[in-house]
Amino acid sequence: MSSTIQSKKRNNKNDNLHKAKSAKNDEFYTTRGTIENELKWYKHHFKGKVVYCNCDDPYESEFFKYFMLQFKMLGLKKLIATCYKNSPVANKQFQFFSNEELLTNRGNKAHKIEITSEDLKGENPSMENMKDILKRKKLVKNLPAKCDGSFDSKPCLKLLEEADIVVTNPPFSQFRQFVHVLEKYHKDFLIIGNMNAITYKEIFPLIKDNKLWLGYTHPKEFIEPNGTIKKFGNIMWFTNLDIPKRHEDLIIWKKYSPEEYPHYDNYDAINVDKVAEIPCDYCESWGLYPEEFEALDKTQWEEVRRERKEDTELIYVIPKEGTELRKLLHEHTDGYKEEIEHVLAKSIYCSGVMGVPITILDKYNPDQIEIVKFRKGNDEKDLTYTEGASPLEASKQASKQASKQASKQASGRLHLTSEFWSARYCNGIIGVPITFLDKWNPEQFRIINGIGRYACIENDSTNKIGTYGTNINGHRKYFRIHIQKIL
Incomplete structure (x- = not known):
């Protein structure tokens, strides 16, 4: 032949x-x-x-x-x-x-x-x-x-x-x-x-x-x-x-808007019908309220876009180019997402914890102030006490109980923090037609998967996504390649 x-x-x-x-x-x-x-x-x-x-x-x-x-x-x-x-x-x-x-x-x-x-x-x-x-x-x-x-x-x-x-x-x-x-x-x-x-x-x-x-x-x-x-x-x-x-980089210039780029009904990505209209500002990022954004160190973080959700504006940010966090994001190192969210939380969250001398106990009102823990003394030894030995030691014992409770509450806050970020995280995944491959630069975009009429193609296997692939308002889209901008 x-x-x-x-x-x-x-x-x-x-x-x-x-x-x-x-x-x-x-x-x-x-x-x-x-x-x-x-x-x-x-x-x-x-x-x-x-x-x-x-x-x-x-x-x-x-x-x-x-x-x-x-x-x-x-x-x-x-x-x-x-x-x-x-x-x-x-x-x-x-x-x-x-x-x-x-x-x-x-x-x-x-x-x-x-x-x-x-x-x-x-x-x-x-x-x-x-x-x-x-x-x-x-x-x-x-x-x-x-x-x-x-x-x-x-x-x-x-x-x-x-x-x-x-x-x-x-x-x-x-x-x-x-x-x-x-x-x-x-x-x-x-x-x-x-x-x-x-x-x-x-x-x-x-x-x-x-x-x-x-x-x-x-x-x-x-x-x-x-x-x-x-x-x-x-x-x-x-x-x-x-x-x-x-x-050769694909030249992209359009700005993202939820109205122009609808989200799939059954897959966490937005749809783009023309390769030339891939939005330049839609990428993996984290949304903050304006007051949270103001608390950020702008030498470490940069804004990529703003989006209104209901009556609230979210400012989406990513680590600034040249930082260690940006390197993690670029390489998708194991645990990169959790590390970025951890640092981001520390940047915008104020615990309200203050270090004060032990004389605070003379003025201590448990309805006004919560004792979180006792710091070590100058000799680097933990403060010790026995139950019921003295009013001061009793106060310390009460503070120890309060410290344990505070630890439990802190664990609860960490759990809530994970849920908190899941609502603020944008995966930056975009569904594009297969003609995208004619313009694909693997240094500019990574391919996540391909979803056709009946299956999601990943690695060497297929997984069903719904009954008719990715849908928008109930209407099936033809085979889509899902991509993510490399930052």
Whole structure:
């Protein structure tokens, strides 16, 4: 199979792909323009590398032709291509086999081509002499008789072990398995796939964990075996090769408002329908009342936005850049949230505890003042007393009881503090359409999960979220990627 796309049925949003599948005519071939438009961004990745096109007819594949023609310019170490047995386009452009050989089935076996820099020494490959070079150098060889040329067959996996980068257009029906093989063998790759693959539970975790991302272009035209052109609107490149676009910040400028960015009915996040409208001030943060905000040390905390809730204004803050707390927030270190809330509580909470000399007991009114505890004396020893020894010692004993009670109350306040912050905490999670991945910079946003119609995709498993994914006012949203701004 040469650079094929085997369609995967979906709604009726892509009629050509759907009709092709229905007609059992799902073989489509990548054009040279499609390959050139994308690969121009990766040229520096190929120097000194072994490139493997493992879903390509060596005779007809535009992938193979591109790399053979650009072999010296790219500085390749080696080029490998393998062919599926009985490919429908084999022998149509480069007729390697005679009619007699085709009749005896010799020409319909799975083949491979391996080209090294030594093979092309003194040669200047072109479309006109490519066939001659391949035949003269005897570079086209049969794969073992029992091998059908599939990318996961033993002979092809053996070739894969040698490869550095895989570049091809794998069958859509086997896209999951294809990527799994590449991951298993720890290979770099640049491949074509359907946009629906983003929502696969086997693929999305790779995107989330920054092991796979989108390329630059969206191929539109493909060629059928009979030479006709088909157009599609949901095809893209997938790769794990680093490219400049991954490090370009998405420019965001809109301000958050609850009216413009509704909260999901069944998931703690806000919805954004257009990537360009992601709010710049909605992030993980903590809400304070104005009087609490005034108590903050502004050298340690910064305001990110203000929001009215009912009749009260909340000012959302985060640790200031350059502080230790900001580092914890940036890295999401274990326990970072609790540590930030602890420091924030200390910054805005006044306990009212005062240290006074022991002579206070001459004026002590328990209805006016609560004794929290006795501090140590100058000798650093705790004050001691025996029950009922003297009025002073009795007072101390009463104070000890009061201290225990105060400790219990303090524990209660800590418990309430946890509940207090849960009402003030904003997780900063935003639901965006999958087109966000075209603009995703992993240094600017982290991906939390992906929620589709029936499931929440996290890591390598799915968890049901409601019955119809994320809803707003009872209406289901299509697959959403949930992101969080990195601070």
